Amino acid sequence: xxxxxxxxxxxxxxxxxxxxxxxxxxxxxxxxxxxxxxxxxxxxxxxxxxxxxxxxxxxxxxxxxxxxxxxxxxxxxxxxxxxxxxxxxxxxxxxxxxxxxxx
Numbered sequence: 001x002x003x004x005x006x007x008x009x010x011x012x013x014x015x016x017x018x019x020x021x022x023x024x025x026x027x028x029x030x031x032x033x034x035x036x037x038x039x040x041x042x043x044x045x046x047x048x049x050x051x052x053x054x055x056x057x058x059x060x061x062x063x064x065x066x067x068x069x070x071x072x073x074x075x076x077x078x079x080x081x082x083x084x085x086x087x088x089x090x091x092x093x094x095x096x097x098x099x100x101x102x103x
Contacts, residue, residue: 011038011039011042013038020034023037023038
């Protein structure tokens, strides 16, 4: 019976000796190898960056304000109504083109 092995990639970096010594010391203090320490640290930072860029955090006050707007949207102003009319006209004008096909 064959066991599947996950594909692994290699990451290499050249760093000044002082940086390497610092990484070695930190890895030793955590009980990890330098490689394990680097991967764990880089992964933790990568996840933080992704979360910071993809997650929107709202205070309770702002959350309630947003929910209220979703449940009770304001009436469209003149600019929004004009934009809606332009969009609907463009949709009607494009209805006969070859590129406007629906599955």
